[in-house]
Amino acid sequence: MFTKKKSLWLFLLPGLAGLLLFHLVPFLGGIYFSMTDGTINNNFVWFANYQRVFANAAFQKGMRNSLELSLLSAPLIFVLSFILAIMLKSLRERSLPFRNILLMPYLVPSSALLIIWMVLFDYGGVVNRLVDLLGMSRVMWLESGALRVPIVLLYVWKNIGFSVVIFSAALQSVPDEYYEFARLEGAGHVRQATAITLPLVLPTAFLVFVLAWVNAFKIFKEVYFIGGAYPRDEVYTLQHFMNNRFSKLEYQDVTTAAYSFAVIVLVFFAMLYMRKGVRGHDR
Amino acid sequence: MTVKAKPIKKRHIKPGKLISYTILVIICALVLLPLVLTFLYSFFPMSEMKAFLDTRNNYEAGKWMDILLAPAMVSLRQYYDLLIDKPVYLQLFMNSVKYTGAILLGQIVFIPTVAYALSRFRFKGREVLFFMILMLMLLPFQVTMAPSVLTMRALGLMNTAWAVILPIMFSPFYIFLVRQFMISIPGEMMEAGLMDGAGTIRSFFHVVLPLSKPILGAAAALSFADSWNLVEQPLIYLSNTQHLMPLSVMFNTFSSNEQGVVFAAAALYILPALLIYSYFQEDILLGIQLSDMK
Numbered sequence: 001m002f003t004k005k006k007s008l009w010l011f012l013l014p015g016l017a018g019l020l021l022f023h024l025v026p027f028l029g030g031i032y033f034s035m036t037d038g039t040i041n042n043n044f045v046w047f048a049n050y051q052r053v054f055a056n057a058a059f060q061k062g063m064r065n066s067l068e069l070s071l072l073s074a075p076l077i078f079v080l081s082f083i084l085a086i087m088l089k090s091l092r093e094r095s096l097p098f099r100n101i102l103l104m105p106y107l108v109p110s111s112a113l114l115i116i117w118m119v120l121f122d123y124g125g126v127v128n129r130l131v132d133l134l135g136m137s138r139v140m141w142l143e144s145g146a147l148r149v150p151i152v153l154l155y156v157w158k159n160i161g162f163s164v165v166i167f168s169a170a171l172q173s174v175p176d177e178y179y180e181f182a183r184l185e186g187a188g189h190v191r192q193a194t195a196i197t198l199p200l201v202l203p204t205a206f207l208v209f210v211l212a213w214v215n216a217f218k219i220f221k222e223v224y225f226i227g228g229a230y231p232r233d234e235v236y237t238l239q240h241f242m243n244n245r246f247s248k249l250e251y252q253d254v255t256t257a258a259y260s261f262a263v264i265v266l267v268f269f270a271m272l273y274m275r276k277g278v279r280g281h282d283r
Numbered sequence: 284m285t286v287k288a289k290p291i292k293k294r295h296i297k298p299g300k301l302i303s304y305t306i307l308v309i310i311c312a313l314v315l316l317p318l319v320l321t322f323l324y325s326f327f328p329m330s331e332m333k334a335f336l337d338t339r340n341n342y343e344a345g346k347w348m349d350i351l352l353a354p355a356m357v358s359l360r361q362y363y364d365l366l367i368d369k370p371v372y373l374q375l376f377m378n379s380v381k382y383t384g385a386i387l388l389g390q391i392v393f394i395p396t397v398a399y400a401l402s403r404f405r406f407k408g409r410e411v412l413f414f415m416i417l418m419l420m421l422l423p424f425q426v427t428m429a430p431s432v433l434t435m436r437a438l439g440l441m442n443t444a445w446a447v448i449l450p451i452m453f454s455p456f457y458i459f460l461v462r463q464f465m466i467s468i469p470g471e472m473m474e475a476g477l478m479d480g481a482g483t484i485r486s487f488f489h490v491v492l493p494l495s496k497p498i499l500g501a502a503a504a505l506s507f508a509d510s511w512n513l514v515e516q517p518l519i520y521l522s523n524t525q526h527l528m529p530l531s532v533m534f535n536t537f538s539s540n541e542q543g544v545v546f547a548a549a550a551l552y553i554l555p556a557l558l559i560y561s562y563f564q565e566d567i568l569l570g571i572q573l574s575d576m577k
Contacts, residue, residue: 001470003405007483011404015397016412018453023419026430033430084310087303100564101311107504107556108318109512111534112549116317116324122339124348140342157314169572189299210421218423221514225535239515242425246519251429258426265421 034256049256059257061233062241066261069237070216072152077160077212082205084160085167086193099168103161110158114225118142121150145234147226154222159215163208170204171197210268217265318553325361325550327354329543332361336542361547372530372537372548379529382447383510389452390506395499397453398461399487403473413462420455424515435520444527446520447513454509457502460574464498465491467575498574500566507559 002008034050037043053059084102088095105113120126121141128138139146174197182192198205220239223231229244230236238261245253324332331354338348365372400406401413431450432441440446473490492499513531521527530537530552538545 001405002403002483005404005483008400008404008406010484011396011487012400012406015393015400015453015458018393018449019397019416019419019455019458022431022434022450022453023427023455024415026427026434027419027422029430029433030427084307087307090300090303091307095307098307098311099568101314103564103567104318104557104560105314107508107511107560108553109508109531109534109556111512111514111531112321112552113317114535115538115545115549116321119320119336119339119348120317122348124338124341124346126348126350129347129350157317165568165571168568169574172572214421220423220425221512224514239423239425242428243518246428246432247522251432254425254429258428262422262426265423265426266418269418269421 030255031259034252034259036252038252049252050260053253053256053260056253058236058241058244059238061236062238062257063260065234065236066217066219066238069148069152069219069235070213072148073155073159073216073219074209074213076152076156077163077216078205078209080156081160081163081167081208084164085171086197088164088168089171099161099165102164105158106161108158110154110221111225113154113158117150117154118226142226145232147232147235151219151222151226151235155216155219159212163212166204166208167201170201174200206271210271214265214268217261321546321553322550324351324546326357326359327351327361327546328356328358329360329364331355332546333543336545361544362551365544365547365551369541369544372551374526375528375530375533375537376551378527379511379513379531382444382513382529383507385444385448386451386510387503387506389448390454390457390502393452394454394457394461394502395492395495396487397458398465399491401458401462402465402468403486403491404483416455416458416462420459428515428519432519440520442521442524442527444521447516451510451516454506457506460502460505461495461498464495464570464574467573468494497566498570500563501570504559504563504567508556511556 035044035046037045037048088098091098122128123138123140123143127141131138139149141147141150178196178200179192182196187195218239220237223235223237223240227235229240229247231240238257242254242257245257327335331351335349335351338346341348401409401416435441435446440449468491472494473486511531513529517528517532534548534552538548541548
């Protein structure tokens with residue numbers, strides 16, 4: 001660890017300048033912005049904008065949908081990736097090809113995938129053939145509220161690999177002796193997972209959960225591609241509300257909605273930060 | 284040299300492992316399916332694909348789309364049409380290349396340096412700064428959208444490519460990612476590299492950067508994926524300059540007008556991402572493995 005070095009500025013300053021100008025200043029400016037009335041005088045109105053936006057039906061719809069979509073995707077990613085990571089660990093070095101395949105979609109642009117997704121989920125598509133085979137009646141995946149299913153699946157498909165990789169990294173650091181000992185004591189697979197694996201990877205699990213939740217809250221691309229700027233009610237997200245207000249030049253509303261959203265994210269952030277692990281330790 | 288006698292391993296696979304194998308194979312097959320189909324369909328003749336896509340949205344009972352697995356005739360016509368007859372696709376593609384290239388170039392300069400300062404220097408305000416970066420990385424783009432537009436307008440960058448490129452060059456997430464790696468480089472390794480008491484600059488170039496190769500590769504690949512998939516920023520910053528739009532934004536408009544070539548268009552769009560991935564996949568696994576992710 002270097003202390004009192006002039007060269008610090010050489011490394012810090014260029015990046016810091018950009019960070020301040022393009023990220024922090026807009027963030028702080030936005031707080032002020034959400035409390036002014038947007039007229040020429042720019043009167044300070046405290047929380048009047050918030051009251052108005054909260055009462056707006058489109059905002060409520062967007063907020064509810066964003067929450068629900070993230071509550072569908074984040075736990076799915078979290079649980080599935082944990083199970084997959086445990087399975088991968090049991091295969092040791094032979095797990096590499098599986099890992100590589102699982103992470104692949106993370107790099108694939110979502111818009112390129114859209115067409116095949118629409119074909120698979122078409123009323124006469126493969127997914128409905130399976131549904132039919134199981135003896136149920138076909139579902140209008142793309143034309144009804146069921147649209148959430150293909151969207152959430154596209155999102156999970158694309159993002160699960162990253163969580164698997166983070167989990168796998170954490171599992172790698174659990175010593176094998178622990179499991180051997182547990183086996184000698186007669187602990188089964190489930191018991192081993194809950195008594196050894198889970199507690200030891202908990203800090204990482206927390207990071208995975210926060211990232212999965214916050215990122216799922218940001219689902220927009222996938223919905224935008226399928227439904228455009230004004231999609232069906234069931235998938236109209238908070239980001240749609242903001243984008244549409246933005247194109248109507250109602251900046252105050254956009255920013256106010258944004259900060260209501262940010263508060264939720266920041267609560268999670270605070271929890272993440274409280275765990276001193278992430279801050280790292282001096283070595 | 285002595286060889287330790289190992290107990291002879293039983294050659295049968297445990298049932299638990301077999302279950303894991305089976306499940307993983309099925310899941311991986313499902314994960315690959317959309318990609319495989321996209322590439323497969325890109326070699327179908329245009330007329331066949333058009334006819335296939337026209338059977339969508341048929342709600343009559345008993346009517347299904349065909350399950351196409353082999354073309355009547357393997358054809359490169361879609362690619363020919365896309366690359367030779369429709370210059371607009373290549374132009375959009377090149378726009379995406381420019382954005383991605385510029386963003387990565389900027390990040391190579393700005394991200395490792397800040398991460399180095401945040402991980403290996405002790406200074407006043409370091410905690411505050413890191414706190415700020417963590418917070419910013421969790422916020423979606425829309426939160427700072429309106430004030431960012433005002434900032435860009437003040438800088439005269441609205442409706443230029445720079446409005447898209449510049450902010451991402453300083454992306455908080457990648458600063459976080461690289462910093463978490465650099466902070467877990469053991470102190471002994473730093474000292475070993477600095478026996479002659481070299482300064483901070485030498486230590487950066489000769490010790491930290493070489494050791495950080497995995498995470499830099501990982502960050503490059505992940506950042507490539509982000510930039511290749513840019514949507515929110517161009518939609519806002521480039522609304523009046525449509526010719527600057529990257530492929531990611533225009534792909535849907537393009538493909539709904541050009542049904543015959545849509546799979547080749549998708550395959551070509553996916554291909555660079557897969558190439559980058561295959562080049563950097565070890566780095567991604569190793570980089571995250573060695574980082575402090577707690």
